[in-house]
Amino acid sequence: MSINISELISTPFKEETFEVPIDMEAYESMGDKFPFRKKENLVLTVSNIGTRKIHLKGHWQGELGIPCDRCLEEVAVPLAVEIDEDIDLSSEDSDEDADNSYIEESNIDTDALINHEILIRFPMKTLCRKNCKGICLKCGKNLNLGECGCDRTSLDPRMAAIQDIFKNFKEV
Ligand SMILES: [Zn+2]
Ligand SMILES: [Zn+2]
Known part of the structure; x- marks a missing residue:
């Protein structure tokens, strides 16, 4: 899904809350595919906080199927994502480190946003049980x-x- 924020950007102090489904069926990373076992809608509040500056606040929950590191049996791993950040859209091309690759022009790509959040939170180790x-x-x-x-x-x-x-x- 894509959220168009052009009106939000051009209207001072405007704030809007969106509830959108996540379309992707799996989280993909470096050639590996992890299917979603559960995914809630993303609830995202976008606020205009200045000239080409917005604030994102939102939450999302889901469950990813990740193979156990030892026996490869798929484990249901719950994920909870809290989003709370200021984004300066004017610095988009000047700042190479800007983490807002999920915003293109005046659209927030919500799948790309969740993908980015999962990447940060992806578990280093997954075991089906402690003593697998x-x-x-x-x-x-x-x-x-x-x-x-x-x-x-x-x-x-x-x-x-x-x-x-x-x-x-x-x-x-
Ligand atoms: Zn195992
Ligand atoms: Zn054997």
């Missing part, structure tokens, strides 16, 4: 569901090196 056992690197079984019976001792190359040393000892 992960998957067997040999057969791929989810070890939270039980042991698979594979011999995994030889999978770690460092372990294999140590075992070779012991073997050589025996042979001497």
